[in-house]
Amino acid sequence: MLYDPATLASLVRELALRSNRVLKDPNARSVDLLNLSRRIAELRRQLRNTSFHDLSLWTDRLEERVDAALIAECQRVHSRVA
Numbered sequence: 001m002l003y004d005p006a007t008l009a010s011l012v013r014e015l016a017l018r019s020n021r022v023l024k025d026p027n028a029r030s031v032d033l034l035n036l037s038r039r040i041a042e043l044r045r046q047l048r049n050t051s052f053h054d055l056s057l058w059t060d061r062l063e064e065r066v067d068a069a070l071i072a073e074c075q076r077v078h079s080r081v082a
Contacts, residue, residue, distance in 0.1 A: 008046070012055065015039055019062055023069055030077070033070040040066060 015036075022028045022036050040063050047056050 011043060015043060015062075019066070023065060028069065028073065030070060030073050033066055033073060037063065037066050037070065 018039070019036060022032050025032075040059055044056070044059050044063070047059065050056075
């Protein structure tokens with residue numbers, strides 16, 4: 001189910017704001033990053049087979065940034081345990 005344009009715009013704004021906050025937070029926890037990743041995946045599913053190419057590219061880049069932050073967080077946790 002694809003959202004109507006107003007709902008989609010609202011979801012994108014919310015995701016952008018949340019992403020910005022979490023990715024800039026040096027103390028972001030893995031759970032915050034995983035929740036963000038889930039939201040991105042949901043939006044990507046909604047954009048599949050649509051004409052929103054620029055938005056799809058944005059979600060691709062955002063997903064890469066979140067994945068990188070999650071890997072860095074896992075490495076920090078591992079280094080504290082080791």
